[in-house]
Amino acid sequence: MIKKILLVLFLIPISALAQINEANNQKTISGFITHNNKPLENVTIFVDKTIRYAVSNEKGFYAIKANPGEVLSYSYVGLDEVKVLIEDVTQTLNINLQLKSSITDIEHDKIVQLGESSFGENASSFKAIKVDPKKLNPNATSLTRALEEKIPDILVRINDYGEEIIYFRGKELNGPAVWEIDDVIFDIPYPIFISEVKELLIINNKEFYPQLPITNPLIKVKTSIDYKKVKDLNYNNYYFIDEDYYSGDAKKYKDIKVKYSFLDKFNKVSKDDELLTIYKNNYTLDKNYTNYHLAVFNHFKNKKVDKSMLIKVLSDFEKFTNNPEGLKAVAYNYQELNEGNRAIEVYKRILRLRPNSKQSFRDLANAFYEQKNYNNFLKSYSFYLQKGLKIDATDIGEIMSSEIVSVYNTDLDEATTNQKIKITNPLKSEESDVRIIMEWNVSEAEFIVELVNPKLERYILKNTYSHNPALIVDQKEKGYHSKEIVINSLNPRNHLLNLTYLGNKQYKPTYFKFTTYYNWGRPNQTKKIEVFEISQKNKKIQLLKINRKNL
The missing domain is CATH 2.170.130.10 (TonB-dependent receptor, plug domain)
Structure with a gap:
């Protein structure tokens, strides 16, 4: 009897300790809930499979504690329920609830690629x-x-x-x-x-x-x-x-203006040394503004300042933040500046912060690929496979496959020939006129991509909760935010890529990186990296114009 009592007493602290550990892992998620651009009161927010819940106030504000990996459900009578998977980076979730639709979704569930993005691959060859x-x-x-x-x-x-x-x-x-x-x-x-x-x-x-x-x-x-x-x-x-058909309704990216009040002090100054002085003198006070560093970086980039100043601003942000989403935007911009080695160090840091994210491994491997460091490229994927992660038929898996095949076809260094990684897709395109990799830094980002051919016929890809919630959940669970677009044969006239941004549930913009490879897989392969900061919602923006002059 005494032994049984001791056993019970022994188990109680363990149970309590488990609850304490779970509580310690919890983080506060907060935001505002709206409907038709108006605050929505009395929305119930549940943590699925628990008794934890919160209710929005008259301003639509709510706050609730949840663990990474748990799901928040937002419900209100007459409106569609919204479910959001919590990640390690999740802090702010601003939710817009919509009326329930009485129309059954016509779109079928038979999707070969979950993200529907690897079009251009395995082109039909029959006559x-x-x-x-x-x-x-x-x-x-x-x-x-x-x-x-x-x-x-x-x-x-x-x-x-x-x-x-x-x-x-x-x-x-x-x-x-x-x-x-x-x-x-x-x-x-x-x-x-x-x-x-x-x-x-x-x-x-x-x-x-x-x-x-x-x-x-x-x-x-x-x-x-x-x-x-x-x-x-x-x-x-x-x-x-x-x-x-495309009606020319997309605005050019350069015509989209975003105003930040903390940039006003730079507007009347044009000389590099004066801009740098103002930046340094105000840094301590201004650095805590939302999106401060990247906004200053883009402002300086538009003023065409010396590259060293751009690197200075990005380097300051590296020291300031430990947020993987912010760091990813830093790495994107380093790559656009052709500072590949700096990008590698940032991607290494992100991998340490998010060691189970497929995108973390791919980004580091790709940074090595860009530097033609094929040995470390293959080592990155060898480590990835040793962790039990797979190169599967998701968007990120297709991208990994393309780049691994490219390395085997490009690298003549015998030192890497013994590091073989099996690619199960025998039809994987080894070369094409154009290959575009689209990446974004915030997992909650929703958008619609419109590709327009020279006949102005539109082809649309949707990365949204309403169109394909399973895709968004898969991206977040496996940790990837990228799409691959292949154009096997480029028409002499322009192809356009437009993007309509729907938001990311945060107050920060989303950063999109487009890497366009011309003559992919051929000896004369070239690339162009472009990074875009996008915050304005529901506006169609022309980001890329693709034509044969780059072939």
């Missing part, structure tokens, strides 16, 4: 495929969906009007497929029963069908429809309307 209509799924919701089930090279997208648009994998920027139904050309097929299809030919190569006046892929359909008996069929409804 034409004849499809037996009898082998199509008679229960498919549309002819478009039946073809998607049958042909792996077909990718279906839903436009803003709920219409199903077909692209061919790897050739998305060539534009969507067009339809020839009973010898009449349409952009979008009018409703056809699968039982009415008599012949079906999918043409992927203009050489196979030279009389076609367009370069898009073609889906040629013969039907048994008796058009004399068809009533109320308005053929004009089956063509793209103006909204399906």
